[in-house]
Amino acid sequence: MNLVLVFFCNLCIVTILYETTATCTIYGSKEPGDELLHHEHVFRAPHGQVAQSYDVVFPKKGKRNEKVITAIVASDLSPRNNATTSIKSGGPGKNYVTVHLKALPRKFMNYIILIYGRISEANLDNLVKGRSKL
Numbered sequence: 001m002n003l004v005l006v007f008f009c010n011l012c013i014v015t016i017l018y019e020t021t022a023t024c025t026i027y028g029s030k031e032p033g034d035e036l037l038h039h040e041h042v043f044r045a046p047h048g049q050v051a052q053s054y055d056v057v058f059p060k061k062g063k064r065n066e067k068v069i070t071a072i073v074a075s076d077l078s079p080r081n082n083a084t085t086s087i088k089s090g091g092p093g094k095n096y097v098t099v100h101l102k103a104l105p106r107k108f109m110n111y112i113i114l115i116y117g118r119i120s121e122a123n124l125d126n127l128v129k130g131r132s133k134l
């Protein structure tokens with residue numbers, strides 16, 4: 001599953017260069033060694049005149065995330081629909097994020113959201129000292 005999504009992401013970067021189908025919005029910056037913490041495909045069909053919107057929430061309710069988010073990659077798989085993304089709360093540097101997706105009325109929303117992160121400096125110190133419960 002992860003492999004497929006990495007492929008999508010690479011495809012997305014390639015398509016930016018050639019300005020063809022998918023487009024990417026990247027919040028923060030992804031460094032080598034960052035871990036994929038969460039991935040979600042958000043597809044919403046148009047519903048009457050009402051613009052569709054959706055929040056990708058990480059971590060999910062009742063789940064914990066100890067890692068610090070480094071990057072959020074939003075790949076628009078149907079960019080002609082002009083759906084948009086924004087960070088509603090949290091994001092890079094934090095351990096939580098809510099990504100808000102908004103479609104135009106009568107248009108599709110078709111995004112893959114990838115959230116990357118790494119172990120925080122503080123947790124790394126604890127690991128070295130053998131005190132972490134990670």
Ligand SMILES: *[C@@H]1O[C@H](CO)[C@@H](O)[C@H](O)[C@H]1NC(C)=O
Binds near residue numbers: 081082104
């Ligand atoms: C999307 O935005 C482009 C550029 O602003 C515009 O030309 C196009 O008509 C828009 N598409 C829709 C579906 O609104």
